[in-house]
Amino acid sequence: xxxxxxxxxxxxxxxSVESATVVPQSSAWSRVRASxxxxxxxxxxxxxxxxxxxxxxxxxVDPSLFDPASRDLLPGKQxxxxxxxxxxxxxxxxxxxxSFGRDIYSRVIYGTQVxxxxxxxxxxxALTFGIVLGLCSGYLxxxxxxxxxxxxxxxxIPAILIAIALVALWRGSLLTxxxxxxxxxxxxxxxxVRSLVLSIREEPYVEAAISLGTPTWRIMVRHIxxxxxxxxxxxxxxxxxxxxxxxxxxxxxxxxxxxxIPTWGNVMAEGRAQFNEYPHNIFFPGVxxxxxxxxxxxxxxxxxxxxxxxxxxxx
Amino acid sequence: xxxxxxxxxLSTIPVLLIVAVLVFGMLRLTPGDPAAxxxxxxxxxxxxxxxRTGLGLDRSIPEQFGIxxxxxxxxxxxxxxxxxxxxxxxxxxxxxPTLSLAAVTITIAVVVAVPLGVLAAWRFxxxxxxxxxxxxxxxxxxxxxxxxxLLIWLVSLKLGWLPVQGYQRIGDGVGLWLKHxxxxxxxxxxxxxxxxxxxxxxxxxxxxxxxxxxTARAKGLPERAVxxxxxxxxxxxxxxxxxxxxxxxxxxxVVVTESVYAIxxxxxxTVDAVLARDFPTIQGVILLFSFVYVLVNLAVDLSYxxxxxxxxx
Numbered sequence: 001x002x003x004x005x006x007x008x009x010x011x012x013x014x015x016s017v018e019s020a021t022v023v024p025q026s027s028a029w030s031r032v033r034a035s036x037x038x039x040x041x042x043x044x045x046x047x048x049x050x051x052x053x054x055x056x057x058x059x060x061v062d063p064s065l066f067d068p069a070s071r072d073l074l075p076g077k078q079x080x081x082x083x084x085x086x087x088x089x090x091x092x093x094x095x096x097x098x099s100f101g102r103d104i105y106s107r108v109i110y111g112t113q114v115x116x117x118x119x120x121x122x123x124x125x126a127l128t129f130g131i132v133l134g135l136c137s138g139y140l141x142x143x144x145x146x147x148x149x150x151x152x153x154x155x156x157i158p159a160i161l162i163a164i165a166l167v168a169l170w171r172g173s174l175l176t177x178x179x180x181x182x183x184x185x186x187x188x189x190x191x192x193v194r195s196l197v198l199s200i201r202e203e204p205y206v207e208a209a210i211s212l213g214t215p216t217w218r219i220m221v222r223h224i225x226x227x228x229x230x231x232x233x234x235x236x237x238x239x240x241x242x243x244x245x246x247x248x249x250x251x252x253x254x255x256x257x258x259x260x261i262p263t264w265g266n267v268m269a270e271g272r273a274q275f276n277e278y279p280h281n282i283f284f285p286g287v288x289x290x291x292x293x294x295x296x297x298x299x300x301x302x303x304x305x306x307x308x309x310x311x312x313x314x315x
Numbered sequence: 316x317x318x319x320x321x322x323x324x325l326s327t328i329p330v331l332l333i334v335a336v337l338v339f340g341m342l343r344l345t346p347g348d349p350a351a352x353x354x355x356x357x358x359x360x361x362x363x364x365x366x367r368t369g370l371g372l373d374r375s376i377p378e379q380f381g382i383x384x385x386x387x388x389x390x391x392x393x394x395x396x397x398x399x400x401x402x403x404x405x406x407x408x409x410x411x412p413t414l415s416l417a418a419v420t421i422t423i424a425v426v427v428a429v430p431l432g433v434l435a436a437w438r439f440x441x442x443x444x445x446x447x448x449x450x451x452x453x454x455x456x457x458x459x460x461x462x463x464x465l466l467i468w469l470v471s472l473k474l475g476w477l478p479v480q481g482y483q484r485i486g487d488g489v490g491l492w493l494k495h496x497x498x499x500x501x502x503x504x505x506x507x508x509x510x511x512x513x514x515x516x517x518x519x520x521x522x523x524x525x526x527x528x529x530t531a532r533a534k535g536l537p538e539r540a541v542x543x544x545x546x547x548x549x550x551x552x553x554x555x556x557x558x559x560x561x562x563x564x565x566x567x568x569v570v571v572t573e574s575v576y577a578i579x580x581x582x583x584x585t586v587d588a589v590l591a592r593d594f595p596t597i598q599g600v601i602l603l604f605s606f607v608y609v610l611v612n613l614a615v616d617l618s619y620x621x622x623x624x625x626x627x628x
Contacts, residue, residue, distance in 0.1 A: 150333055153330055153336070154337065156330050157601060157608075159567060160566075160567035161570070161605075164585065165589070165601060166341070167589075241455075241456070245458055249459075249571055253570070253571065253586050255589050268460070268461075279472075283465075286458070286464070287461075293455075293457075294453065297452055297455055298452060
């Protein structure tokens, strides 16, 4: 046995190879925190989440309240609004009002809640189904062929058409809209997970686990899934961005959430008819929508560059 | 080559078959009576019964699919419940505006995006490169309809340069046709430009690192020739691929753009059909769009032979 003090730095480096799998993880996290894309995108998102949570205290009124006397006000104008109890209050319409006399500012602020919920729920749903299907497809050979052919078929139909058709069949509600937006995203996640599984299952530690008689489900959950986390987080961010965008498109076209729910798409849909005189009805929610999607995309870019350098090179 | 063509053509058949099954299944998987749903909310019970026998809904599901699929193969997509005409006729009437919009958009996108991507890769890390990357993130984030209204407001309402909305048939004069198409096409091309420019940049960047580029420069070839004949030519395959994949984005964008600009095309037809819950039309349009998407990507696969002579099938 050699004494410890005789070890050269090269020996130590050679020894540390075993713990090398731990090192990139901690440095990945610090790389993420150091990335400007992550910081900027994250900051904007934190602000948006705060807006969504604090909506009732941001000088808003109930977004469904209207007052015929306050129709089509320009941004910043004073007006009045009638509460459900019949009380008439003085109210400043920071973003103007629509043709029913509803406060655009309140509707846009409350719309933040809907957009963020739809984005996150879509991403989680698509990831959950994609992970399950991808693990099965990558690990169960007999299922791989048929499952991937079905996924090819789903991918051959443009995403927005699937979403539109599904909402048309089920009629719009928060749940149906989220499912309809998530369905066309599932094949992409499935393919990603499948390709990751196919490469990870050849790793020596999986082979070792198999030879030790570890049950298949345990190998999937304990050995393969943790190694898919980084690319899936990145993918989830992009699904979130496109989910927010597609929900707005559906609502804007009149096939999304019911018009009484304040969403950015609905506010814009209501502003369409009077766009020539009152363009702000479309621009205020439009700016919120664009900034939100941009923030999520920038965050996704930052995460991809730091967490998943292999994918970053591909794009 | 011929045998490859044959095999590649055959390989699209299972995909199209699955698309057909999915589109068929979408109607059958929903709760409730498909006949009642097809008939719409205002139908009488006799009408519903008539539709049920007409569609053969009393038979087994595989049998029903067989009948529906057989009709589809003969070009019979059924009858629209809202417009009361054959879906194929309806598609025929609406196809010109959509094809025009798509053609002008793809032209604009390729003409703008490919040179931008090449220049960005050439001056990697420079101001053009960085602004292009910023633009592409922005292009993916700004919703098509927000951009559409922004352009209408600026170009049509404030400056009065172009018509606000509408469509003119190409038969009524190419000038008038183009005038109505410029704004929608620019709107639609932004996301497409972002996608193509990004991939062009990445592909050219990769080829610029190759030895033959160094050789070309060393033998004194002008930079233009190095970029076009060596770098871009070798990056052509991924660029063609992304143009094909982008067709899906384009189709999604067409649905929105046609609604904003009041263009009576297939996208507008899709939205109207959904609002009227006109399921035969929805089925027909989805099948058509998916068919086109698969065929375009087949064409892209085949174009590899021309774009890269090293590829032989």
